[in-house]
Amino acid sequence: MLYNSGSRTKEVFKSLKPGKVGMYVCGITPYSDSHLGHGRCYVVFDTLRRFLTYLGYEVNYIQNITDIDDKIINKSLETGKTPAEISRKYFDLFMDSMEKLNVAPASNHPKVTGNIPEIIEFVEGLISKEFAYERGGSVYFRVSSLKGYGSLSGREDAQEENLASRVDLEDEKADSRDFAVWKKDEEHGWDSPWGKGRPGWHIECSAMSRKFLGDEFDIHGGGLDLIFPHHENEVAQSRALTGKEPARFWVHNGMVTLKGDKMSKSTGNFFLLNELLSKIEGPVLRFYLLSAGYRQLLDFTIEKVEGVKNSFLKLKELKKELENSDLEYDGEISTNNPAILALLDDLNTPRAIGEIFKLTLPVLEKIYSGSAEKDEMEAAWEMLRIVEEILGVDLKDTGHGEISDEDIENLISERNAHRKEKRFAEADAIREKLSLMGIIIKDTPSGTKWVWEKGIEDIDE
RNA sequence: GGCGCGGUACCCAAGUGGCUUAAGGGGCCGGUCUGCAAAACCGUUAUUCGCCGGUUCAAAUCCGGCCCGCGCCUCCA
Known part of the structure; x- marks a missing residue:
């Protein structure tokens, strides 16, 4: 339709x-x-x-x-x-x-x-x-x-x-x-x-x-x-x-x-695309644009983009987890997939995104707790393919600026050494240093993990 | 003035007669965890869908009126 x-x-x-x-x-x-x-x-x-x-x-x-x-x-x-x-x-x-x-x-x-x-x-x-x-x-x-x-x-x-x-x-x-x-x-x-x-x-x-x-x-x-x-x-x-x-x-x-x-040139009421894209990752902006129905009015605010970014990061993380698992998935995207059914109804991207979250986020939780079943992971993977291939929102890890993975890992083990010795000031200093570079540290039961997160810089007027 | 679109929780946003005592996301707050954070987890967040009437066994969903916002009628994605 x-x-x-x-x-x-x-x-x-x-x-x-x-x-x-x-x-x-x-x-x-x-x-x-x-x-x-x-x-x-x-x-x-x-x-x-x-x-x-x-x-x-x-x-x-x-x-x-x-x-x-x-x-x-x-x-x-x-x-x-x-x-x-x-x-x-x-x-x-x-x-x-x-x-x-x-x-x-x-x-x-x-x-x-x-x-x-x-x-x-x-x-x-x-x-x-x-x-x-x-x-x-x-x-x-x-x-x-x-x-x-x-x-x-x-x-x-x-x-x-x-x-x-x-x-x-x-x-x-x-x-x-x-x-x-x-x-x-x-x-x-x-x-x-x-x-x-x-x-x-x-x-x-x-x-x-x-x-x-x-x-x-x-x-x-x-x-x-x-x-x-x-x-x-x-x-x-x-x-x-x-x-x-x-x-x-x-x-x-x-x-x-x-x-x-x-938004219109003639009234001066607009945000330039290239400026926005220098401050917000392309996939995040694209995901944001698809978060409203295409025929709907879309009122732009930075706060909304922030919100979308947070949920986007979860999908990105899920993808990373799935890739790191030993699962090999190469199935087709089923036409009965609820997200596909939503898109069949006048390209209802907000509903499709809702369906995607409904199915994927619980799987991410289960992966964290180590209880995800194979078929659940495959279903989640199918959803991510919809996100990437049909919605066109790229979930690839896009790199993280100057610092190398190795340096990050070294700093993290240094921090963990400090923590072991209860030198928390030193440990926190390292955490802070990484954070300034956009590296967010997460201490999980299975060790310290990190993600790179491009912040949204201040956008004036 | 004419034509069209829309008003759903703190925000975004589905749902368009019973499957919904209204999806999903973000945020907030409380708790667990933590050296502290973050992350994660548990819980909380609309008895109500702009307002007023009507139709119906049943309405956010249909009908009528009203209020509000936006777009087009000039270049515009």
């Missing part, structure tokens, strides 16, 4: 072609650093992709790069760099963050600038079918010519809406709802039948999804804030040209808020 924003209900997911899924997710416009809201979106769709892959689908995942638009051009004017340099730089930074979040690259990341001929062809098609008209070197989509416009975002009845705020610059449009599919631009434009210009905001996705996935494909995703006008206009263009509904499922992720308001 997957929630379809198009019908506003959960529907049984079935791909158009057996065994294959075509998924298009709107990518970023790389004109400055990405923030946590972007991170959430791509973590969600990466998780969906992983899950579909687990279910046996071959997923063709297309995520575009809008590498030419007003903001990039503005940035270019400010910095003196070319639009290509700017988009390259911020896209690379974005991909860096994605890697830390364990988000795999899409099957293809097509650029707008690499698909201009297809876009021009698309616009010509719209004009020849009289869904679009040319005015002063720009081309506009005639909203009134397409019946059913507005069904995705629930504004079929909207007529000339909000004239006051929209009319200002584009008074060449025949109707205030009309939107540009091609914008006149002498400086940063490409040659076209209408003179120099560049693509309008929505046409790129229509043209590229069509090129890479066909007239009809399975899933179209993106942030909730893209439903209108972006996705609405996108469907309008595609339907006008092909007469078909481009996407079977519309999947939209909820917004990330900060202090109750949407």
Whole structure:
């Protein structure tokens, strides 16, 4: 079951072609650093992709790069760099963050600038079918010519809406709802039948999804804030040209808020992804992002991430214990696994995580007390595979900075020697020293153990 | 104003008619353990699901009204 924003209900997911899924997710416009809201979106769709892959689908995942638009051009004017340099730089930074979040690259990341001929062809098609008209070197989509416009975002009845705020610059449009599919631009434009210009905001996705996935494909995703006008206009263009509904499922992720308001560049209310990732481990941040349902609003606070980190560490510890046991596990992930059943219900990651803890944490306790049965450990291992392979939360030990394992072990035996001799001040000094390096000591009945724990540094405002 | 989403314990978050006298996680507090800590373990933490009515043998779950928060309607993941 997957929630379809198009019908506003959960529907049984079935791909158009057996065994294959075509998924298009709107990518970023790389004109400055990405923030946590972007991170959430791509973590969600990466998780969906992983899950579909687990279910046996071959997923063709297309995520575009809008590498030419007003903001990039503005940035270019400010910095003196070319639009290509700017988009390259911020896209690379974005991909860096994605890697830390364990988000795999899409099957293809097509650029707008690499698909201009297809876009021009698309616009010509719209004009020849009289869904679009040319005015002063720009081309506009005639909203009134397409019946059913507005069904995705629930504004079929909207007529000339909000004239006051929209009319200002584009008074060449025949109707205030009309939107540009091609914008006149002498400086940063490409040659076209209408003179120099560049693509309008929505046409790129229509043209590229069509090129890479066909007239009809399975899933179209993106942030909730893209439903209108972006996705609405996108469907309008595609339907006008092909007469078909481009996407079977519309999947939209909820917004990330900060202090109750949407994270957004324009308001200055955001946390940058790369900054966050320099202070919080990628897997912890990813786990946090998946701790709320993907359609739910997610209000970011450091305290919540701290909470997630603590539970994450337990799973990590469980993995270590299982690996150190003599258990050899190579079973499959059962489709009856309660966590899988949760994911089958509209990718319910919070419920899946609940199921995972319900089953794994008691096993960790039993391992500590030495009473874990083999089948319990195998069941726990299966859950950890779900965490790593489907949720994409890496539980690998990531190392621990400067100090070597050997040095740690030496300091620990030194401390234990002091303790034996009841020189507690010295012993505690060593414990404190290790603690400052992030090494936490645990005295257990079976000897002293240690873990490395990356703290979350203070994050200001 | 129009369209949409949401309000479950200290926090996060499942559950959407009986299987729940409301999962799971975090936190807090008390106890065991410990030289002291940490870890671990045991116990405690919503007779109640924003408020008020209604439907039903039965509701957090359905219906109506109200209150509150958020998103979109302009660029936005």
